[in-house]
Amino acid sequence: MTPPVVDVLPAIPALILAVTGLAVLLAQAFTPRGQAAPGAPFSLAGLLAALVAVYLLAARGGGDLGGTYVVDAFSLYFHALIIGVGLVVVLLSPSYLRATGIDRGEYYTLVLFSLVGMLGLVSCRELVSLFVSLEVMSVALYALAGLHRARPESQEAALKYFITGAFSSGFLLYGIALLYGASGSTSLVAVGAALRTPGPATAALATMGTGLLLVGFGFKVASVPFHMWAPDVYEGAPTTITALMSAGVKAAAFGALLRVFGQALPALAASWQPAVAALAVVTMVVGNLGALAQSNLKRMLAYSSVAHAGYLLAAVVAAPGIGVEAVLFYLVAYAAVNLGGFGALAALARQGREPLSLDDVAGLASRRPALAAALAVYLISLTGVPVSAGFVGKFFLFRAAVNAGWTSLAVIGVLMSVVSAYYYLRVVVAMYMREPLGEDAWAPVPPSAGLALGLSAAVVLALGVHPEPVLTWARLAARSLL
Amino acid sequence: MTLQHYLLVSAALFALGVLGLLTRRNAVNVLMGIELILNSANLNLVAFSRYGTGNLEGQLFAVFVVVIAAAEVAVALAIVLTLYRLRRTPNLDEADILKG
């Protein structure tokens, strides 16, 4: 037997992040007790190096690590998005960690490890490595959600996240096992080929497996009825981690969903499309109605994240074709908006407290004009008002649904967007129309967080005014999936 | 012993795991339920590999799953312990600060 020829270059970005994470971990181990290792500069350097590696990989035309870990246009697109999310989260973190008293090097290690998992999730063309990537991401996030060891809320969030996460991983794994039994392979392409000519027994196994996969992914992207963990976890976790979950995990999970359903299960589209459409409808409705009832801003954004999973699923129904590129484009817009929204709350944190209610942000425009303006931009984009990334993104999502013959999905999506205006704009009204209550209790916006928030706002506006470059790239990425 | 026998046992284990997860109050019992689910999938993978597909991918997958399950439980126990230190209870239904 000859040694396998393996091209390791595609794994370089993920390796850089993993090694950086390990370096931060060891730096923390060799730092005297009670002090924090300089995790943020390390992580920023690692993330920038990984971004350069992604650029070089793109210039080289991607690569293929033994058929399991593939860097094509699709995963390059997600690489850039996920590393970008990582950069913003790391920029937001130092001031938040100091304000809440959890400034430890391990935080950055876990963030970097979870990013490694996300990179794997969007690049794996094989079910074993896909599952391993998913767990690398999830296990790091379980620990991150519970990082605030003195706050019962944080521990409760971690426990709930772990139980639902492990539950969904179990479903996903069982589904993978059934697909393996039906097709005799774990490679997505081979599974897809085998399912095109199924026997009666394998068809039953494959349909069951697909259903279980859908439940597993449903949990990960927080779609109704598998969403009940999201509000609690988003509220209890440290806010910068909530930002990472809502932007990064959702992007990576949708990336894996598109790849698995697009490459391995197109033959079963007739059976999973109606199910995904049903999920999309209930997710849009329940997510938006749930958000209406919230007074806590973090919970409101959590329900909004559930609702957005619904909009995205509406376009997944229309995949492959125009649906995939719409989802890819919207994930960028959505990531920028959520990083900004949760980031703005995190940037104001002082002495373990952060603004959580409408009263807390009342009159913010007079005290923190720049931050209030940025937050207003994010909320307007979440609503989907023109000249914001959210409008362009939703337009493409719903157009994809209409073109694929699912007009009813688009109609429900538009109606629900109108409903959502009420709870998003309520915050804007509180910031601009109301007088501030009491003393100014919030921190001045730290420079690095300001940079991160400005970056997110710039992306939101740029995508709203001039979406073509990203759209072209998304189209290229979508094509590489076929 | 045929493939069907293994699949039936695996399905039973999976059902027991889900049942344990949904009905148990004690966090440690819930962790056991999760282990049952993961191992039922493992049994499936190995059985398919031995009787169905004729390749070793399934058995290889099972080794990975065992390792991942160990990592998951390590993190989960740490979370349960910190929660126990704060609240003095291992019961899940008493973890109810976050709701609405």
Add this chain to the structure above:
Amino acid sequence: MLPPYVPILILGGAALSFALITLLASSLLGKPRPTPAKSAIYECGVPAVGTARERFPIKFYLVCMIFILLDVDAAFLYPWALIFRELGMFGFIEMLVFVGLLGGGFVYAWKTGALDW
């Protein structure tokens, strides 16, 4: 001519039956009459501080989990060792990376005092 191992078997049987017969005889012939002096700790034994079904201090959990994690990861070494020659240099370097990552975690656990008691 006996096979060479039979004497050892006979010796083992004799030793076992001696132990069993002694135990049996003492329980048949004698009656247990415990007195405080008889139940006291023998010679240099330490007085018992509780039952053996004690709850263990939580720090053992940490050592135990670290052991399990490293031990389970060793599962990957066996298949790797089996085809080490076929994999060549690539397999060697890949295993170095894997063990290096694990080793980094181990050093972290060690330095932060997770293994102390």
